Amino acid sequence: MIEHLLAGFAQALTPMVLIYTFVGVCVGTAIGVLPGLGPAATVGLLLPVTFGMNPLAAMSMLCGVYYGAQYGGSTTSILLNVPGESASVITCLDGHAMAKKGRAGPALGISAIGSFIAGIVGTILLLLIGEPLARAALNFGPAEYTVVMLLGLSMATSLGGNQLKAVIMCILGLLCSTIGTDTFTGGDRFTFGIDQLDQGIELVPILMGLFALSDILIEIENGIVPMPDLLKVSTRMRDLLPNREDMKRSWGPILRGSFGGFFLCTLPGIGAAAASYFSYAAELRISKEREKFGTGMIEGVAGPESANNSATSGAMVPLLTLGIPGTATAAVLAGGLMMYGLTPGPLLFRDNPTFVYGLIATMFVGNLMLIILNLPLISIWIKMVKVPLHILYPVVIAFVLLGAYTMNFALIDVAFLAVFGFLGYFAKKTKMPGAPFILGLFLGPTFEASLRRALISSRGSLGIFVNRPISLAMMVLTVLILAGPTVIKMIKKKDIQQDEEDSWI
Secondary structure (H helix, E strand, C coil): CHHHHHHHHHHHCCHHHHHHHHHHHHHHHHHHHCCCCCHHHHHHHHCHHHCCCCHHHHHHHHHHHHHHHHHHHHHHHHHHCCCCCHHHCCHHHHHHHHHHCCCHHHHHHHHHHHHHHHHHHHHHHHHHHHHHHHHHHCCCCHHHHHHHHHHHHHHHCCCCCCHHHHHHHHHHHHHHHCCEECCCCCCEECCCCCHHHCCCCCHHHHHHHHHHHHHHHHHHHHCCCCCCCCCCCCCCHHHHCCCHHHHHHHHHHHHHHHHHHHHHHCCCCCCHHHHHHHHHHHHHHHCCCHHHCCCCCCHHHHHHHHHHHHHHHHHHHHHHHHCCCCCHHHHHHHHHHHHCCCCCCHHHHHHCHHHHHHHHHHHHHHHHHHHHHHCCCHHHHHHHCCCCHHHHHHHHHHHHHHHHHHHHCCHHHHHHHHHHHHHHHHHHHCCCCCHHHHHHHHHHHHHHHHHHHHHHHCCCCCCHHHHCHHHHHHHHHHHHHHHHHHHHHHHHHHHHHHHHHHHHC
16 A cells, blocks of 8 residues: 555656646635535536546546635635535534634634645545455445445435435436446437437536536526625734634544544535534534534634545545445546546556555645645635626636537537536426436446346346345345435324324323
8 A cells, every 4th residue: 555655646746747736726725715616516617628638637636626625615604604615504603703703814724724634634544444445345246236336326315305306316317327328238228319329428518517507597597696795804824823722622623523524424425514514513512612602613613624624535435445426526526537437446446556546645735735825825715706706607607518519529418518407407496406316327327237237147036135244234224224214204203193192182
């Protein structure tokens, strides 16, 4: 592992990779600062730009956007009470309260310091856990792989909002993944005589439509409102650094958020936003001054900001080791890997260790760049908030259209961009989550292939999925995850009815 890591740093420190890592973290921070555009949309937007590039340079830039957005999201949360990224919503509670008390500098400072420590801790844990988990996954057969994919899909559909809506979106994604040539029979499926659909639907137009275009349509419909006035904050370094008492109160939340955010997000479906909420809830429960939370407690900034940054490293674990993207952004990154000819999963560690460890090395370098950039350049990030959205959004739409067309220089990709843009728009209007659709679309081919191989080897017997201990355990866990919320609701409903009957008696 050490040899591979040293080789990875040798690649990560080459001028080309350093430049693209720097570009990625800068763009990511800017996207985190600007409300409305998230990392998933931005990574999808940049995918066409990276076509034909060196895979490590391209992925270092895209991953830089991913974890850089977590850094930048806290700026507007603290100064404007407007979260730049969904994972920074909880930071508004105490971060903005600190800013109103004239302590915006320490809030921004502890956010940057906690994010840096969490990013480094998360990357170290990814380094330690990744290869052993990938080595264990190499022993999986078709049955185990099928159940692992099913488990990933079930977790992604049960951890947020309405489970039925999430399941519907996941099934739609699975159905869309079947469009194209059947790899087992060679026959065309659902192509309707359109030759361009023989290879299926391009992932990039779908991603840009579902996340970038739909978000802009929603913003336009809601009306582009001016930003609230910025709170004045000193950009001198000594005014941004937390004092000794702040650091003393923050060490515990930073470490708890770093480890908790990472391990939570190794489970598919739990994103950085959920990790930051869990961290805030944990700090609230641990604190002896619970009544002060929401009034400017620095622990309420340090914990969640650490959790949402280590969460990005945690989300890379199932992607790189099992080929299961746990979040929407990870699914976009998985599409990028496939575009570069690299298949995410356990074989990636075995067949391309230099790339994997090079990518991990760029995460160390990127986090170091971010801590150097964020505090000195805070005045620039503040000025970016003042960019009028009625100027920003048309530029983004132009790049989205250009990116979709230049993938294959085919108008059908622009048509799919429009179709999935409006699909994403209606999904957001009806509160249908987009992430399960993307996960179903991405995991669909692997899930189908593993399922059919397992059934062929067992001559059609479903017993193959419960004959081996690993597949049986994961199948039981899948059933519990899917049925658990419904069972809990039924028990609660029964208890309420019983209480009503007892009170009537």
